[in-house]
Amino acid sequence: MITLYGMGSPNVVKVYIALEELALPYEVKPVDVFTGQQFDADFLKLNPNAKVPVIIDPDGPGGKPYTCFESGAILLYLAEKTGKLLPADPAAKYDAVQWLMTQMSTVGPMFGQFVHYLRFAPAGNDYSKSRYQTQAIRVTEVIDHRLNANEYLAGGEYTIADVATYPWLRNVPALLGADIAAKFPNVTRWVKQIDERPAVKKALAEVDAVRARTTQFDKATPVNLDKMFGRGQFAAA
Ligand SMILES: N[C@@H](CCC(=O)N[C@@H](CS)C(=O)NCC(=O)O)C(=O)O
The missing domain is CATH 3.40.30.10 (Glutaredoxin)
Incomplete structure (x- = not known):
């Protein structure tokens, strides 16, 4: 086990x-x-x-x-x-790996730093908070665009790229607010779809x-x- x-x-x-x-x-x-x-x-x-x-x-x-x-x-x-959770087709597999790496290099670190400055930093760090909030919104927009043309991040198949990204992006409304979340309908659709998986x-x-x-x-x-x-x-x- x-x-x-x-x-x-x-x-x-x-x-x-x-x-x-x-x-x-x-x-x-x-x-x-x-x-x-x-x-x-x-x-x-x-x-x-x-x-x-x-x-x-x-x-x-x-x-x-x-x-x-x-x-x-x-x-x-x-x-x-x-x-x-990884496509057999090599091109589709590397599509999944690219989006997995985007999560690891950008989604996680940008949201992570934003949460740090939001919750844990002393007052007076407005530059850092704004920078990471902007970066978190920017990468959410990139993912929303990807999900406009594809059901899942790697294309038509649910993969480890989705597994890696969902735990961060399900928090978009809570972290960035409902108004910003509403700008990303494809992320909202994809989160709801993954929420329903047993x-x-x-x-x-x-x-x-x-x-x-x-x-x-x-x-x-x-x-x-x-x-x-x-x-x-x-x-x-
Ligand atoms: N890139 C690492 C990040 C892991 C990470 O930051 N884990 C946090 C919890 S989400 C942690 O263990 N924090 C304890 C610490 O930083 O001391 C991964 O994806 O596994």
Whole structure:
């Protein structure tokens, strides 16, 4: 059985969805990032970059256990292990990989930084907040345009590109507001379509369960937040 180390954040939600879509049995080991468990020595052996998600597959390549971190790598690993959620046709497969990389390089980091400046930065960071909000809106527009011409990100097939992007873009109305969300009807249509998938409903219920077992950001102590964000006594520069 695969072990998933995580909590309830979008990068972890991707892996829950993939495991449910692929009907792979898994157990969850919660990592309480808002109390600093990602810095524990045992967890750093799994991911030296101190971030969730991580999976351990006891039945990895060559029948040996395999540990995998970085959500995009995990999605590729699970898709290739099962031969699902990635098109067989090489061009369509690389269409999926391109949009997966767009999620990893742009959607996640831009929305992630926007949320940071929205929720966690001290007052007086308006330039940074505006920059990341603008970038989050810009990439949502790019995806909306793609979904105008295609049912899913890689074309006609639901793939790991959709699995990676949905946990971030389902939050567009909450993060960017209803007026901005209304400018992206294709994203709204695609989110609704993915919301209805039984595996996604199951995954989101599991995510609610892990949220109940982990500390949420509003309960984190100031010192744990400083450590996680590398600021205050933990700043390197
Ligand atoms: N690019 C990484 C990002 C992982 C990431 O930022 N994980 C967050 C939760 S969403 C985390 O572990 N944060 C703890 C920390 O930064 O100390 C991935 O997609 O797996």
